[in-house]
Amino acid sequence: MPLILQNITKHITLTPEEEQLFLSKIETHHFKAKSLLLNSGQVCKHSYFVNSGILRSFNINDNIVEHVLNFACEGWWIGDMYSLISQKPGNLFIEVLEDAEVAMLSKENQEQLYIEIPKLERFFRILTENSLVAYQERLMDNLSLSAEERFEKFCKKYPSLIQKVSQKQIASYIGVTPEFLSKMKSRLLRK
Template sequence: MKKILDNINKHVILTADEEDIFISKVTIENFKAKSMVLKPGDICTKSYFINSGIIRSFTVNDNSVEHVLNFSCEGWWISDMYSYLTQKPGNLFIEVLEDAEVVVLSKENQELLYYEISKLERFFRILIENSLIANQERLMDNLSLSAEERFEKFCSKYPTLIQKVPQKQIASFIGVTPEFFSKMKARLLKK
């Protein structure tokens, strides 16, 4: 539980008693690669903190084309935020790419923690604000940067994923076809 407590303590400092209360409200789960944690139509009732492994969220359009929204690796959180916050059926797949150990926090326990440890409400507000900023930045990047520039940003944000994630998923994340990505990557390697 050290990793998640360190993650929390970056933003709010918990006492030893508060840490014990928090730990009593979470569980640890292990998922094998290629496991689906969530599917469209499911109501997301949990958020996940990644202790180890890689998890992605994505959607599939009417033409069966995948659109990767996020990759989450060690020290990051992942959930279908729309479904989690509204408790309505979601539209995302959440898939484990590399065997993962995660800390699981249910929506119900998160709400209880808000009452028991008010600092955690601040912590989760900060997480949501940071997520909103990252999503807005990504949207702006998709509108204003070239594919090469988006790939360079991906490489700096996710340096460990470049060798671990299939190229077609990286292409999807930066908003290009796998064919274009392959040609672009070959051009960049020649430079």
């Protein structure tokens, strides 16, 4: 069973016919590392599902500092939710960090699937709710946890990324400078 269908069956059950209809609405592409799937200022027209590889979403502020919002590993969804839902230009980039195979579901096909397979609306509602909860938790963590605690949470949430993602990107995700992360890791290793 394709990974994307395994992901869906965690929340809803599709008939074999519905599975085939769903699969007919997605496009799978291979992307090389450093490819941009979405640029800031573009309208996000797809939800992206990672079959293999690693993606990240980030923005760049006026001081040309990157802020990593999310990472997506195998079996995870990613997109610019604001832009995808509103169909207005967003402020996120989505970049391939490691050669990836990505299933892409267009907004148009997603809306059509809601009509043809109404239970998919429940599936995507659950994804959206989970995303909202994760963003709220991350915001609260950034307001209330120390950098060390945020790094520990990152390590628990993304254990496979510690060796695959640059220290600069990890630092950006947890909201510290790369230099601070390096010093903090040295301190943790000495403990």
